[in-house]
Amino acid sequence: KQEVTQIPAALSVPEGENLVLNCSFTDSAIYNLQWFRQDPGKGLTSLLLIQSSQREQTSGRLNASLDKSSGRSTLYIAASQPGDSATYLCAATNDYKLSFGAGTTVTVRA
Amino acid sequence: DAGITQSPRHKVTETGTPVTLRCHQTENHRYMYWYRQDPGHGLRLIHYSYGVKDTDKGEVSDGYSVSRSKTEDFLLTLESATSSQTSVYFCAISADRFEGHEQFFGPGTRLTVL
Numbered sequence A: 001k002q003e004v005t006q007i008p009a010a011l012s013v014p015e016g017e018n019l020v021l022n023c024s025f026t027d028s029a030i031y032n033l034q035w036f037r038q039d040p041g042k043g044l045t046s047l048l049l050i051q052s053s054q055r056e057q058t059s060g061r062l063n064a065s066l067d068k069s070s071g072r073s074t075l076y077i078a079a080s081q082p083g084d085s086a087t088y089l090c091a092a093t094n095d096y097k098l099s100f101g102a103g104t105t106v107t108v109r110a
Numbered sequence B: 001d002a003g004i005t006q007s008p009r010h011k012v013t014e015t016g017t018p019v020t021l022r023c024h025q026t027e028n029h030r031y032m033y034w035y036r037q038d039p040g041h042g043l044r045l046i047h048y049s050y051g052v053k054d055t056d057k058g059e060v061s062d063g064y065s066v067s068r069s070k071t072e073d074f075l076l077t078l079e080s081a082t083s084s085q086t087s088v089y090f091c092a093i094s095a096d097r098f099e100g101h102e103q104f105f106g107p108g109t110r111l112t113v114l
Helices: none
Strands: A004-007 A010-014 A019-025 A032-038 A044-051 A056-059 A062-067 A072-077 A086-094 A097-100 A104-109 B004-007 B010-013 B019-025 B031-038 B042-051 B054-057 B064-070 B073-078 B087-094 B109-113
Touching: A004 A086, A010 A019, A019 A032, A019 A086, A019 A104, A032 A062, A032 A072, A044 A056, A044 A062, A044 A072, A072 A086, A086 B042, A097 B042, B004 B087, B010 B019, B019 B031, B019 B087, B019 B109, B031 B064, B031 B073, B042 B064, B042 B073, B054 B064, B073 B087
Parallel strands: A010 A104, B010 B109
Antiparallel strands: A004 A019, A019 A072, A032 A044, A032 A086, A056 A062, A062 A072, A086 A097, A086 A104, B004 B019, B019 B073, B031 B042, B031 B087, B042 B054, B064 B073, B087 B109
16 A cells, blocks of 8 residues: 655745655555645645656746655745745555645745 | 536535535546545545446545446435545546546535534
8 A cells, every 4th residue: 555655744934945845655656746735725736747757847936856766756846935835745646546645734934 | 727626615414414526527537536635634535437437446435435427527425424424525537547647636525514
């Protein structure tokens, strides 16, 4: 069974600082690693998807890396803004199933 | 945004009553999923569908049934709701299950069972 862990559970940074969010998974036989953002009381917004054959993916200020051999993915958010405050979830795809981490709740202080 | 709607968005019901949640998509994606999200447990898969009339169980399927009679609609039924089924329910879709195919999520349904 795939186990996905996200550390830290919460993070508070001043505006402008770079964010580093970590995700680890136990089963490296994944199809994809997907990062989501969830605002309080809202649904999940897909941020980035890294295919198992890729090492990283970028979108604007967001960059995600994937190291299957070590079972790790990292999401980097450059020059954080208060609007980046949210919970970030990573999820690993094995076959049809997404296995989610518990999330990292980020607060960016103005 | 992927065209996914869920109805109702909020529902309060009583223990023992049947409840049906609906997920509707306009993307013509083959795969549809139902998840529940609970504090301390994160998101867990209830059931999924890989085509019309083709469904299978996820990791927390007890007490739930699903049906998919059309590509665009995936129904989740709680035959006899219990307080432990109080949760936020999310529907998701994907074009396929293989490498490169994202899952997109609907806005969620908040269900309270009294």
